[in-house]
Amino acid sequence: MKKDTLKKFKKLFETQRNAIQRNHNSIICDDFRICPEDRYDEADQARADIEQAIRMQLKNREAAHMKKVDEALRRIEEGTFGLCEECDEDIELKRLEARPTATLCVACKEDQERRELLTASKASQNFRSIDRRRFLS
Numbered sequence: 001m002k003k004d005t006l007k008k009f010k011k012l013f014e015t016q017r018n019a020i021q022r023n024h025n026s027i028i029c030d031d032f033r034i035c036p037e038d039r040y041d042e043a044d045q046a047r048a049d050i051e052q053a054i055r056m057q058l059k060n061r062e063a064a065h066m067k068k069v070d071e072a073l074r075r076i077e078e079g080t081f082g083l084c085e086e087c088d089e090d091i092e093l094k095r096l097e098a099r100p101t102a103t104l105c106v107a108c109k110e111d112q113e114r115r116e117l118l119t120a121s122k123a124s125q126n127f128r129s130i131d132r133r134r135f136l137s
């Protein structure tokens with residue numbers, strides 16, 4: 001990969017990381033509005049529970065994205081950014097532009113998706129119901 005292109009991606013990831021960090025801080029600040037001592041009527045409580053659950057989901061999603069961005073930055077440092085983890089070939093630039101944190105080339109990704117299609121959808125259903133139980137109980 002060309003140095004200029006690499007630089008462009010590095011800048012992108014750093015921007016994303018900062019944005020997530022800022023967003024994360026504002027979510028954490030919001031949490032202070034919902035403190036246990038506050039008195040809610042039942043409707044408020046239900047709304048607060050839902051807000052809390054949504055916020056937790058957002059946090060989880062952000063944490064996952066942050067991890068990917070961090071890994072991408074690490075790969076840039078190591079010089080392995082843009083290489084497919086499966087076959088070691090260059091990941092198509094178009095694919096990286098669409099999904100900068102991609103670690104598999106199109107062919108390997110399609111393979112993986114075919115393999116994981118069933119289990120992944122099952123797992124995410126399980127995850128969601130565990131999530132709900134944990135945050136709404």
Ligand SMILES: [Zn+2]
Nearest residue numbers: 084087105108
């Ligand atoms: Zn590959």
